[in-house]
Amino acid sequence: MQASTSLPSAQRTRDTQAQGLRRAVKRRHTRAGLLFVSPWVIGFLAFFVYPFFATLYYSFTNFNGIQSAKLIGFTNYVDLFHDPLFKTSLFNTFYYTACELPLSTIVALGLALLLNMDVKGRAIYRTIFYIPSIVPLVASCLIFVWIFNPDSGIVNDLLTDVHIPGPGWFFSIVWSKPSFILLGLWGLGQPMVIYLAGLQSVPREMYEVADLDGARPWQRLRYVTLPMISPVILFNVILQLVLCIAYFTQAQVIENGDVGGPGTSTWFYVQYLYEQAFEYLKFGYSSAMAFFLFVVSALIMVALFKSSSRWVYYASEQQ
């Protein structure tokens, strides 16, 4: 009897001890896990969460970066819509994005399709087309200004040889934005490689089935290739969209002193935001610009993701 009562008791003690041990191990694992992820968490809180809310707060203030910020309500947001340069910078960025995004998608995908073909020297072609994307951005910009210089650049020399008057490129109000779009197309190695990886993951059997059904090359592309790589297209479109919206470095390097010039033809949104903060010391106003940009970007992204259910095909979901 004693034994029968003591056994469950010992069992309970052992269970309790085991549970305690498991909890201790779990706590230790949690601590270790948190410790391991803490650099990222701290970085995320310090460099993303805090700046995000700080930007939101400063957007409602008059703040010069040094003196204490004074709350002014929605004044900065109201001022935005009375600022012609704000509208210009928004238009320029929209223009650039509207042209660059489809063009870069078509060109990068087109190159990837070509480089995916089984031709001799394929590796060399791939290398050649990828090289521009590893050239430092500033160097690319300077090279572009050089070769597109309307006075001494090789592009206009070639155009002159075929009796076409060369445009003013970066120096012309009319041609400056198209010039930046061309520059954007030059460094498409990165998305091209991603498309290439996507193309290589399309199962061969799909093409064999399509061939058996008598599909022509265009039909193979339309009904096999594009649906199968549509997740990759979505990924690249999002990346390119972010780069277009935040367009800054190339414009800053190429304009070199004549910011936004010639005229106001290349005032891009983030450039104008930067100028407001660090040249005009209007940190409150630039915070409002930043938050406005966040809202617009978020809306575009939501729309893109919503639309993706109609044109992006995930093979795993179908299974």
Place this chain on the structure above:
Amino acid sequence: MNHRGGKGTDAAGRSTGARSHRPNGLKKRSLAKISTAIATAAIVGAVGVGTTGVANASVVNLTWWTMWSGATLQLLNQMTTQFNKTHPGIHVSETAIPSSATASTAKLLSSIAAGDPPDIFTEWWPEIGEFAADGDLDSMSPYLTGKYAGFEKWEYPVAVQGGTYRGNLYAVPMGLNSWALYYNKGLLAKAGVMSPPTTLAQLQADQAKEWVITNGKVQQLGMYPDLNENGFLFYASFFGAMNCFNAAGKYDYENCAGAKALMNWIASYSKYPYAQVMALQTAMGQVAGGDTDIFSGGKAGFTLSGPWEGAQNIPTTGGKGLQGDFGVIPFPGTVGGPSTIGQGNFNIIPQGSAHPAQAFEFISWLAGYQNEAFMGTIDPKGGWVPGGPSVTKQPAYQAWLKANPWLGPFLPQMTSKYTVAPALTPTQAELFNAMNTATSNVLEKIMTPEAALKYIDQQGNS
């Protein structure tokens, strides 16, 4: 278990616990040694610094942020060395920071916000009004007593005007610019122009003869208002368009007769291909690493520039034949009389400077105040007009003037009553950018002169 060689391995040669114990022991000892070494080094270092004199308790250390590199930085080094030699109680350390306006402003602002600004900062003037209005600068007015009581009278009036905001002195130039019209004698002679113009109409006619455009490309030009990055601003004093304000104290270029005349004059150049001119300018700069402009490269009949053009740019490309083949005249047909924009490299004391009084001592010394003889040797090397006229009387400066007769127009116009500096305002940077944009828009026929002036007011008053 095998302990040979200090390594614990089992029979199969795998690591054992013993292996990790021994190195840990070593690690602890090593750490202790390293810590001791660091502590010792820190103590020795601190003692060492304390005995060098640089960080001596009786020596005030000043930090000076500048934006130059190359030859100009070398000149600044000479100035700093000389100051440190002649002022044993103060030691100035100079730091070159990025030279773009926004980058340097960002650095300055973050240093002020962090409570560790430099004691002296060299600034182009667009932001000084904004800084002063926001309380980011220390006023220098409290130091204008004792031996500095006569400082403002010693400076060129335009230097005082350019550094004063609401009655307080916030900025002092260490070197001023004076702008005049350079002409290329060879190009003018080739075009049949035997003497430089004396009126604006004559300048227009003479410069028109030098343009060479082949296949749409500008090979050579006469004159172009936008070669100086900000055509409107640098020509403003010649047309009486420098500070156009209305009764309410707002910028009012739209109703300013001088501004209208200037913008119409700029518009008269819209018949030339803007993009091609800018492209030629860029190409020239690229060829010589950015130092050469169209004029010093021998491709322009005229250009508006300062004494540094003849002192620095032209000798750089002198091998191409321009050296000795150019002349300088006051800009012809100016409203009132000879004039120039009061502009220069201004020194400021950021708010929070640890030693503002000593910073002012250094700043006034850099301007040449009670330091005329030394600055008289330095200013010619930089091609600078000094902060005060008495420096120009020094033998070294006089020798430079004598050796370079083309310098003649630059100094007299500094004391002209028509020479003015842009008034310091909180939106000066916006105004200057708007002038720049308006100029290129007029030259590209995107804006009419009237619309351009309206745009300047709109942005300048924003």
